[in-house]
Amino acid sequence: MQIKVTLLDDTLYECELDKHAKGQELFMKVCDHLNLLEKDYYGLAIWETPTMKTWMDLTKEIRRQVQGANYNFTFNVKFYPPDPAQLSEDITRYYLCLQLRKDILQGRLPCSFVTLALLGSYALQSELGEYDPEVHGSEYAKEMKMAQGQTKELEDKMMELHRTYRSMSPAQADLMFLENAKKLSMYGVDLHQAKDLDGVDIILGVCASGLMVYKDKLRINRFPWPKVLKVSYKRSSFFIKIRPSEVEHYESAIGFKLPNYKAAKKLWKVCVEHHTFFRLTSSEMATTPRKFLALGSKFRYSGRTQAQTRQASSLIDRPAPLFQRSSSKRNSRSLDGGISFLIRLMSLVSRAHGTLFRITCEMFKPVVMLNQCFPFSSFPQKRSKKLEGETIYIRHSNLMLEDLDKTQTEIMRHHTSISELKRSFMESVPEPRPSEWDKRLSTNSPFRTASINGQLQPAVSLMSSVQCRGT
Structure with missing residues (x-):
């Protein structure tokens, strides 16, 4: 029998199974196709009407659970985890985000304007990455459908929040999305x-x-x-x-x-x-x-129960899987947050000293990068894994490379300068009177830019201040 399964990113998975095949066989095929290991939270839905679904019994034959020859199913979240942060893999959280976005769009998960704009901004960060005016333009939020009858006011607020995020990876954006969505009263009901x-x-x-x-x-x-x-x-x-x-x-x-x-x-x-x-x-x-x-x-x-699933998840021993995101089709990896931090730090250093240093994606292993950037540190050596990707050029300071012509005093002075740059990069001024939006966006979040008198400052001014301190 020919079977079609609509996935959470609205793509269609087709396969052919024996007429006596059970639901478990189809479910395993779909999870293997998605490279999903924490699969116990998900299930296959049979839709009798556009609004009425029944979960497929994986222990029974598929043909005995459908009416006629309608072998069209959907892959959905069946058990919503109360604490998504305890999920082990980014790919599991990403599919949970897709399900919640469907729930919001279809009216099953009502939320306020403030929460909707916040969740939409995290969805933009997950799909598009950091805001780039040359790439995204001025009305890029139109393509991100978060609600029926989405207004321009909502889209503007989503973009306003999205432009404040710095060095936030897609995986971190997904986690922030889930941390806010799980607080909704109809979450997982x-x-x-x-x-x-x-x-x-x-x-x-x-x-x-x-x-x-x-x-x-x-x-x-x-x-x-x-x-x-x-x-x-x-x-x-x-x-x-x-x-x-x-x-x-x-x-x-x-x-x-x-x-x-x-x-x-x-x-x-x-x-x-x-x-x-x-x-x-x-x-x-x-x-x-x-x-x-x-x-x-x-x-x-x-x-398996949630307790058994968590125990099995703790035993997962594989590199963070690469997967494609629905809008931008960009590769995601759980370590990209650390990589973004290093790239931004190195770009700040380059403001003071300008030598072009060529780094390919083969070097994108944070421990390896740190050992190359800071030869005085004592990080354990690990063999880097090769990842396909474009060559990235970032400015690198001469002071961060070994130079035999420099005296020991000069080298120590340069190392001190680098430490100050790291410390100033992570510092932020506390907000005396946080607004409603700042209460929802954690004031201690490392993804926010520095703020003065309750106003978010553009990244350029932050980098300029760091540049002056370094020089």
């Missing part, structure tokens, strides 16, 4: 239409922390997993049994009405999977009869 026992329309949301109840877009109740003793369904009704509090003596049961039997069963399965993934240490614990599961059902979550 799987929504299901329902009614309460009085027939009032509500929405039930399942997430890492428990079961939420929403009415008119406001959360009216919350049932954390530790307080839930059991979830079950009967016909089109869904029930949860709540653990009694210290002042109560009996367990309480709460019921909800779903549109039909299939919807009730789907909600029950989503609850079982989220509870097992986020609360249990291993999926084998869910194979034995438990009070949490409904009696008579054979369904059990068969994948």
Whole structure:
């Protein structure tokens, strides 16, 4: 059978499988195609309607889970990690960013104008890199769709914030995006239409922390997993049994009405999977009869739990994978933040002393670069790995190269000058009265330029001050 899977960057992956192939075989093919190792957070979605999806059961045959011969699926985030910083690889965080951008664009993850502009600026930094007026022009944010009916005011604010970022790598921009997105109230919530026992329309949301109840877009109740003793369904009704509090003596049961039997069963399965993934240490614990599961059902979550996934991630031993970003198609590597810092530092030094030094991407291993730039340092030697890329020219100081004609006193003076340049590069003036934007953008962030009296200063003035100090 011919299968098509739409990926998170909207590209299409096609493959041909045996008609008896199970979901696990297709899922592994997609993850191998994406070079993704931390795959337990993701899943394959079957779309019955444009707004109604069902997660593919990887233990069952694919053909038994679809209607007719429609073998079109999507690759999506299934379990949203509560702390994305604990993910081991940049590529995992990047695909999570793509999913969240889809959630925002499609209205599943509402956020304020301030947060939307901030997230958009990090998305621009991730896709386009640092702002370059000769390359990007004046209206480059139009191509970055963050919301339906995106306004020019939003695009201007995204570009204004993006232009303040300095030496922020794509991987660091992704992490900053996730650190702000995870604070949103609807982050990682799987929504299901329902009614309460009085027939009032509500929405039930399942997430890492428990079961939420929403009415008119406001959360009216919350049932954390530790307080839930059991979830079950009967016909089109869904029930949860709540653990009694210290002042109560009996367990309480709460019921909800779903549109039909299939919807009730789907909600029950989503609850079982989220509870097992986020609360249990291993999926084998869910194979034995438990009070949490409904009696008579054979369904059990068969994948790895978050605890097992984190343990497996800590054992990943491979170089940071190269991958292409959807807009700019630029190669990303987890070490590019350190490389950007070194390039900027060396460019500052070159303001005082101008000799052209040719560095190719073969030398782009931070430890190797430091040993070449600072022969007096005692960094451990590591063999550099060869990366394909363009040759980069940056100005390099004569004082940073060994010169037998210089006296020992002159060499020490030059080394002191370099140390001062490093220290002044990392210094920033604290802001006495941070604005709303500065509160959202960490004032201690090394990616911000220096600020004076609450106003961001352009990079040119910062470099000029460093140049004067060095000379």
